[in-house]
Amino acid sequence: MTTPAVTDRPAGALRGGRLPRWFPLAVVAASIVVAVAIGLGAGLHSTVQWGLIAALLAVGGTYAVAARVEGRRQARDRVATSLVWVCFLVAVIPLASLIWATLRRGVKVLDGYFLTHSMAGVADTEPGGGVYHALLGTLEQVGLATVIAVPVGVLTAVYLVEYGRGGLARAVTFFVDVMTGIPSIVAGLFVLSFWILILKMGYSGFAGSLALAILMMPVVVRSTEEMLKLVPRELREASLALGVPKWRTILKVVLPTSLGGIVTGVMLSIARVTGETAPVLLLVWGTNFINANPFSDPQASLPLFIYQQYANSAGAGAAYDRAWAAALTLIAFVMILNLVARGIARFTAPTTGR
Amino acid sequence: MSKRIDVSGLTAYYGAHKAIEDISMTIEPRTVTAFIGPSGCGKSTFLRTLNRMHEVTPGGRVEGKVLLDGEDLYGPGVDPVAVRRQVGMVFQRPNPFPTMSVFDNVAAGLRLNGVRKKSDLSDIVEKSLKGANLWNEVKDRLDKPGAGLSGGQQQRLCIARAIAVEPEVLLMDEPCSALDPISTLAVEDLIGELKERFTIVIVTHNMQQAARVSDRTAFFNLAGVGRPGRLIEIDDTERIFSNPSVQATEDYISGRFG
Numbered sequence: 001m002t003t004p005a006v007t008d009r010p011a012g013a014l015r016g017g018r019l020p021r022w023f024p025l026a027v028v029a030a031s032i033v034v035a036v037a038i039g040l041g042a043g044l045h046s047t048v049q050w051g052l053i054a055a056l057l058a059v060g061g062t063y064a065v066a067a068r069v070e071g072r073r074q075a076r077d078r079v080a081t082s083l084v085w086v087c088f089l090v091a092v093i094p095l096a097s098l099i100w101a102t103l104r105r106g107v108k109v110l111d112g113y114f115l116t117h118s119m120a121g122v123a124d125t126e127p128g129g130g131v132y133h134a135l136l137g138t139l140e141q142v143g144l145a146t147v148i149a150v151p152v153g154v155l156t157a158v159y160l161v162e163y164g165r166g167g168l169a170r171a172v173t174f175f176v177d178v179m180t181g182i183p184s185i186v187a188g189l190f191v192l193s194f195w196i197l198i199l200k201m202g203y204s205g206f207a208g209s210l211a212l213a214i215l216m217m218p219v220v221v222r223s224t225e226e227m228l229k230l231v232p233r234e235l236r237e238a239s240l241a242l243g244v245p246k247w248r249t250i251l252k253v254v255l256p257t258s259l260g261g262i263v264t265g266v267m268l269s270i271a272r273v274t275g276e277t278a279p280v281l282l283l284v285w286g287t288n289f290i291n292a293n294p295f296s297d298p299q300a301s302l303p304l305f306i307y308q309q310y311a312n313s314a315g316a317g318a319a320y321d322r323a324w325a326a327a328l329t330l331i332a333f334v335m336i337l338n339l340v341a342r343g344i345a346r347f348t349a350p351t352t353g354r
Numbered sequence: 355m356s357k358r359i360d361v362s363g364l365t366a367y368y369g370a371h372k373a374i375e376d377i378s379m380t381i382e383p384r385t386v387t388a389f390i391g392p393s394g395c396g397k398s399t400f401l402r403t404l405n406r407m408h409e410v411t412p413g414g415r416v417e418g419k420v421l422l423d424g425e426d427l428y429g430p431g432v433d434p435v436a437v438r439r440q441v442g443m444v445f446q447r448p449n450p451f452p453t454m455s456v457f458d459n460v461a462a463g464l465r466l467n468g469v470r471k472k473s474d475l476s477d478i479v480e481k482s483l484k485g486a487n488l489w490n491e492v493k494d495r496l497d498k499p500g501a502g503l504s505g506g507q508q509q510r511l512c513i514a515r516a517i518a519v520e521p522e523v524l525l526m527d528e529p530c531s532a533l534d535p536i537s538t539l540a541v542e543d544l545i546g547e548l549k550e551r552f553t554i555v556i557v558t559h560n561m562q563q564a565a566r567v568s569d570r571t572a573f574f575n576l577a578g579v580g581r582p583g584r585l586i587e588i589d590d591t592e593r594i595f596s597n598p599s600v601q602a603t604e605d606y607i608s609g610r611f612g
Contacts, residue, residue, distance in 0.1 A: 234445060234447060235452070237443075241443035242442065242462060243435055244466055245466075252462070253462075
């Protein structure tokens with residue numbers, strides 16, 4: 001384009017046309033109205049299509065109007081802003097609708113009774129029963145997995161950042177990266193073949209914990225490694241120059257400084273494995289009864305409970321409601337963990353005290 | 355509480371790169387020795403070889419001898435941690451431990467030397483903070499984070515932390531370069547008081563500071579681009595600034611360098 005838009009301001013001018021503050025809202029409102037009209041007129045049934053048309057209209061309309069009034073640079077700026085908003089909505093809508101759907105269907109049977117009773121003696125088609133055995137199982141399996149994975153993961157990260165040089169460190173980093181990509185079913189199959197088929201240990205919550213720990217470790221290593229790298233070299237040197245041995249420097253200066261970030265990483269890894277179904281299905285087996293001992297006999301777990309209830313429900317009825325209520329319990333469980341993690345991270349973060 | 359340092363034929367490397375070459379000097383107890391010279395000439399590197407902090411940098415390597423009252427710091431079986439307990443260090447940028455309070459910062463070095471009793475700790479922390487001219491400013495906020503102090507206070511906190519373990523020697527790597535003139539003055543006054551008890555070595559880019567605080571001054575320079583740094587001369591500060599024996603020193607001090 002060689003001819004500038006009519007309203008491009010002359011070179012050197014500091015003032016130009018400005019659109020009013022309500023302009024973006026007006027464009028969005030107008031786009032929605034037009035999109036609905038087009039949708040109804042053309043007989044489009046999907047609201048997703050309406051939304052996409054509205055988004056396109058809003059972005060296009062913003063550019064057209066802004067280019068006329070404010071000039072092309074400002075128009076590009078506004079288009080970039082509106083694109084960011086569209087992407088934000090595209091990302092948020094599925095999440096919000098998922099939470100909404102789970103809430104709406106989950107609250108039906110979610111109550112104190114549901115959280116404190118197991119499925120013992122309750123047939124799939126009958127109402128009643130609860131999720132206590134699965135909640136207990138999830139807590140124990142994830143707790144054991146955390147106890148195994150966090151020390152190994154954090155110490156590996158300390159090795160990589162503070163001690164690791166040369167070939168061994170590179171090899172460890174490489175295998176941690178490979179481990180990040182292991183599908184959960186593969187981790188489950190590995191523990192199944194090793195722990196249950198070769199060592200003949202039998203199905204148990206602990207077998208599930210082993211697989212979950214394998215899935216957690218790379219996440220813990222990676223996040224801890226990044227946090228440790230953020231600790232300034234000056235702090236380590238300050239401590240070493242005081243005559244503090246290296247191990248104590250790491251324990252008293254490096255780890256406390258990065259504790260908030262490490263805790264956040266650990267919590268995220270916990271949140272990740274809490275929803276794992278495949279290894280639990282293979283290794284923990286599932287039960288309708290309360291089994292508080294994770295080291296022997298099958299246990300239940302929340303994701304497994306959801307899967308089994310849904311699979312036996314044929315899309316309606318008591319089991320179907322229980323599946324949604326258990327899903328809501330699982331989401332709430334992970335959410336509470338995340339909130340706790342954020343709280344701990346904020347509480348332990350180094351403060352300036354000003 | 356202060357020891358004499360004898361350096362002979364000291365050469366330091368970063369990997370294959372030779373940073374300083376063949377440096378020999380003697381530092382008397384209870385004196386302030388200033389290192390001056392252009393950036394990159396190896397003053398800081400040399401300073402860090404005096405308490406074995408150089409080898410903390412990956413690839414750092416040292417040849418030669420550093421005798422602390424006759425004992426070679428680089429001799430076989432010498433524990434670098436023990437060396438650093440005797441030769442303390444203050445860095446260019448104030449670096450208090452961010453997770454610790456003012457009190458814990460000063461006590462950090464003590465706790466691992468086995469001082470555990472709260473009353474003993476309190477005594478030494480108070481003495482060190484007074485020694486660093488910081489006590490009056492922080493005595494009401496000892497339990498507040500050390501990172502909440504101003505830059506000048508933080509630097510004096512770091513000095514208090516370094517002298518709390520009662521080292522023989524105190525190394526200071528441009529301790530005032532991140533401070534305003536008033537804080538600088540406070541630290542310089544402090545250096546004057548500390549030399550009653552410690553051997554002090556200070557790296558500085560500020561010629562006036564070297565002239566004000568030091569008894570002896572050492573001038574370092576590069577032999578050329580990419581060549582290792584060398585000690586050009588070391589003499590009484592008065593002589594270095596009035597009548598140095600090497601032309602390069604006079605050129606640098608009078609600003610005719612390069």
